[in-house]
Amino acid sequence: MALVLNAEEEEFADSVRRFVAERSPRAKLRELMASGQPYHGDVWRQMSGGLGLSGLIIPAEYGGAEAGYRVLAVALTELGAGLVSSPLLAGTLAAGVLLRLDDKDAQGRLLPGIASGELIATLALAGDVTVRADGGTLTGEVAPVLNAAQAGVLLVPALAGGGIGVYEVEAAAAGLSVAAAPALDHSRSVGTVRLDGVAGRPLAGDAARALGFARDLANLALAAEQLGAFGAALEMTVEYAKIRAAFGRPIGAFQGVKHRLANLRTDWELAHAALLDAARAADERPGDFAAAAAVARVSVSDAYVAAATATIQLHGGIGFTWEHDAHLYYKNAISQNALFGDPRAQLDRLRTLLTAG
Amino acid sequence: MSEQSVTSFRDRARSWLAANAPRRSDAQEPDGEPQAAGVAAQREFQAKLYDAGFAGITWPKEYGGQGLTNAEQIAFGEEARGYALPTGVFFIGLGMPGPTILEMGSEAQKKRYLPKMLRGEEIWCQLFSEPAAGSDVASLTTSAVRDGDEWLLNGQKVWTSGAQWSDYGAIIARTDPTVPKHNGITMFIVDMHAPGVTVRPLKVATGSSPFNEVFFDNVRLPAGSVIGEVNNGWAAAVVMLRNERVTIGTMGSPRTSPLSYHSLSALAARLGTGADVEVARRLARLYARERSVRLFGQLLREEAMAGRDPGARGSVAKLAGAELAMSACEVAEAVLGQAVVAGGAGDPEIDAVIMAVIGSPGSSVAGGTNEIQRNIIGERVLGLAKDPGVDRGTPFNQLRVGTLNTK
Numbered sequence: 001m002a003l004v005l006n007a008e009e010e011e012f013a014d015s016v017r018r019f020v021a022e023r024s025p026r027a028k029l030r031e032l033m034a035s036g037q038p039y040h041g042d043v044w045r046q047m048s049g050g051l052g053l054s055g056l057i058i059p060a061e062y063g064g065a066e067a068g069y070r071v072l073a074v075a076l077t078e079l080g081a082g083l084v085s086s087p088l089l090a091g092t093l094a095a096g097v098l099l100r101l102d103d104k105d106a107q108g109r110l111l112p113g114i115a116s117g118e119l120i121a122t123l124a125l126a127g128d129v130t131v132r133a134d135g136g137t138l139t140g141e142v143a144p145v146l147n148a149a150q151a152g153v154l155l156v157p158a159l160a161g162g163g164i165g166v167y168e169v170e171a172a173a174a175g176l177s178v179a180a181a182p183a184l185d186h187s188r189s190v191g192t193v194r195l196d197g198v199a200g201r202p203l204a205g206d207a208a209r210a211l212g213f214a215r216d217l218a219n220l221a222l223a224a225e226q227l228g229a230f231g232a233a234l235e236m237t238v239e240y241a242k243i244r245a246a247f248g249r250p251i252g253a254f255q256g257v258k259h260r261l262a263n264l265r266t267d268w269e270l271a272h273a274a275l276l277d278a279a280r281a282a283d284e285r286p287g288d289f290a291a292a293a294a295v296a297r298v299s300v301s302d303a304y305v306a307a308a309t310a311t312i313q314l315h316g317g318i319g320f321t322w323e324h325d326a327h328l329y330y331k332n333a334i335s336q337n338a339l340f341g342d343p344r345a346q347l348d349r350l351r352t353l354l355t356a357g
Numbered sequence: 358m359s360e361q362s363v364t365s366f367r368d369r370a371r372s373w374l375a376a377n378a379p380r381r382s383d384a385q386e387p388d389g390e391p392q393a394a395g396v397a398a399q400r401e402f403q404a405k406l407y408d409a410g411f412a413g414i415t416w417p418k419e420y421g422g423q424g425l426t427n428a429e430q431i432a433f434g435e436e437a438r439g440y441a442l443p444t445g446v447f448f449i450g451l452g453m454p455g456p457t458i459l460e461m462g463s464e465a466q467k468k469r470y471l472p473k474m475l476r477g478e479e480i481w482c483q484l485f486s487e488p489a490a491g492s493d494v495a496s497l498t499t500s501a502v503r504d505g506d507e508w509l510l511n512g513q514k515v516w517t518s519g520a521q522w523s524d525y526g527a528i529i530a531r532t533d534p535t536v537p538k539h540n541g542i543t544m545f546i547v548d549m550h551a552p553g554v555t556v557r558p559l560k561v562a563t564g565s566s567p568f569n570e571v572f573f574d575n576v577r578l579p580a581g582s583v584i585g586e587v588n589n590g591w592a593a594a595v596v597m598l599r600n601e602r603v604t605i606g607t608m609g610s611p612r613t614s615p616l617s618y619h620s621l622s623a624l625a626a627r628l629g630t631g632a633d634v635e636v637a638r639r640l641a642r643l644y645a646r647e648r649s650v651r652l653f654g655q656l657l658r659e660e661a662m663a664g665r666d667p668g669a670r671g672s673v674a675k676l677a678g679a680e681l682a683m684s685a686c687e688v689a690e691a692v693l694g695q696a697v698v699a700g701g702a703g704d705p706e707i708d709a710v711i712m713a714v715i716g717s718p719g720s721s722v723a724g725g726t727n728e729i730q731r732n733i734i735g736e737r738v739l740g741l742a743k744d745p746g747v748d749r750g751t752p753f754n755q756l757r758v759g760t761l762n763t764k
Contacts, residue, residue: 002659003652003655003656003659004656004659004660004663010763072376112421202588238739238741241741242740242741242742249742249745250741250742252735252739252741252742252743253742253743253744253745255728255731255744256733257733257741258731258732258736258739258741259728259731259732259735261735261739261741262730262732262734262738262739263731264732265673265734265738265739266673266676266677266680266734269652269653269670269673269677270646270649270650270652271649272656273649273652273653273655273656274645274648274649276651276652277648280656294645295644295645295649296650297469298641298642298645299645299646299649317419325524344638347637347641347645348634348637348638348641349421350641350644350645351637351638351640351641354622354641354644355622
């Protein structure tokens with residue numbers, strides 16, 4: 001398959017972009033910031049039920065669209081550009097783990113709800129796994145966990161004996177407490193999960209392999225969101241450099257501004273190509289997916305932080321005000337940079353993959 | 358062009374290459390100084406390539422090309438990736454003057470020059486830069502003055518690759534100094550063997566001489582030498598420079614290049630410096646960067662194949678390639694550690710890395726500096742306001758140029 005998107009994928013990207021512009025513009029994020037709600041229920045229903053975004057990687061037999069990882073990356077890029085807050089990433093990672101495990105019963109029970117958007121699921125994975133499982137009873141703490149406070153079901157990786165397992169935990173389980181944490185990124189809802197002797201249902205299958213895949217999928221999904229947001233922040237800044245005048249000229253005419261923006265566009269182009277490749281690898285070259293996804297993440301993470309920083313700097317004073325959207329991207333960039341492995345962790349992982357291969 | 362015919366073209370290319378072309382070996386290639394014997398062998402190989410139907414794949418048949426599409430061109434490029442085709446001396450001619458003559462030249466020029474260029478019978482160079490006109494190439498002072506139907510050419514060019522092997526060159530010269538600088542330039546074909554042409558090798562920082570200085574002393578250009586229109590040479594130059602950036606930017610570099618992740622990683626393992634976590638991270642970052650630059654080149658080629666003009670995004674590829682080389686130098690220095698001080702001391706791998714490190718700053722200048730590429734990306738990709746160009750409306754002969762004042 002070619003790297004460049006085909007006409008159908010372009011059309012899909014357009015439809016998600018229109019959805020974001022019409023149903024979830026950045027004004028909607030301001031509403032969430034004011035109300036303290038994690039996301040808009042109606043926007044989520046339209047995204048999941050209407051556009052089918054919650055089931056893109058889920059097979060048709062479980063009610064998903066079975067559209068593949070490239071289409072997922074296309075959707076997440078557009079949603080990232082609009083800083084759309086939703087439990088989509090949480091559910092996608094949970095679905096990714098379920099699909100790589102071999103538990104038909106759990107798949108049949110959970111995937112249809114995740115695909116339709118009615119069940120909010122999340123993966124309680126952050127850094128190294130430290131939760132302990134003792135005869136199906138889980139103890140430990142995980143943070144930050146995406147949409148922990150809204151999830152109806154949590155998939156909890158835990159150490160059991162010498163190995164690792166993934167356990168299904170109901171939100172209402174005794175001994176489970178979830179505290180919503182204040183998120184730096186206004187478009188993200190996270191929480192701390194405490195397990196104090198919680199009964200978990202062990203899921204059948206190769207947990208280590210499934211969790212490895214989840215980390216790669218997180219890299220792909222976050223790289224897509226980051227690339228979209230990077231592009232939006234850059235475009236906002238470029239447009240401003242065309243209309244803001246100083247010393248009798250638009251500021252974009254000055255090389256101090258122009259060259260900084262040209263460097264960022266160059267970084268964006270490289271990250272874009274790396275993302276297309278990672279998404280293609282997920283669908284077509286599973287053996288190369290881990291390296292391709294890490295390359296995409298490394299290519300976009302720091303560059304997006306640089307772009308979001310430049311967005312404030314090149315807007316000048318107005319860019320540092322609460323009413324301007326620049327700080328929303330800046331906070332998103334810093335937070336996304338650290339989520340599921342910062343660039344240094346990604347480089348270590350990439351180096352390990354390369355020397356092992 | 359149907360998919361089936363591309364497939365059969367690809368199959369034919371694969372078997373021809375296997376039978377006729379040398380494989381890319383792990384041996385380091387010398388940096389751009391083919392010897393006379395090497396040039397003769399290259400001419401011979403180019404003729405074989407032409408006779409087999411693999412030269413000028415997208416050029417029209419009436420000028421010696423194959424009349425095929427970008428799809429066949431890309432298929433050939435992909436099949437040829439594992440081979441070191443000995444065609445380096447034709448790289449400039451076929452990449453820049455050739456396409457420019459194809460686009461802007463007269464019918465007589467196309468018929469006379471293109472087939473011989475394709476068959477390797479005549480080698481071409483391009484003569485743009487001057488000692489006082491680098492990034493601001495439109496401020497050139499080499500002049501061509503009419504003498505009846507002919508022209509008299511005087512001046513100096515520099516950074517001319519392959520001038521010592523060339524039979525012809527595409528040159529831009531000032532033909533009207535009384536108008537603003539972009540409006541008084543004409544592009545000509547110059548016979549590099551004509552009386553008054555002097556080629557001198559230019560020794561660069563690596564100690565080798567991959568470029569030349571070329572002097573023109575009352576060189577007579579016959580009627581019919583103008584490419585395009587008189588005083589419209591800047592338009593032709595822009596076409597040629599754009600071809601150059603796409604050519605350079607999407608070239609990629611082989612795994613065997615001394616500054617590739619592959620080579621530096623192996624060297625770090627041998628020297629023991631790869632055990633350091635910071636060096637290991639820098640190597641991983643180099644891998645990511647190298648891979649993303651290669652993927653972007655692939656994306657540009659795919660877009661071109663789908664009929665989308667890469668346009669100024671060729672400058673993105675050019676800039677990214679030059680910056681990749683410079684970041685690879687930093688990684689190389691970390692990998693070498695103290696070994697860099699002794700300058701290799703006879704270890705051939707270390708020598709190759711050090712030579713590549715010394716040569717790399719050239720890639721941020723050659724074919725348009727990084728600063729010029731950033732201007733192009735800013736203005737033509739992002740659509741930012743143009744540099745004011747205070748000299749744009751002033752007649753050339755009233756400008757200060759380079760370190761000279763033409764007044």
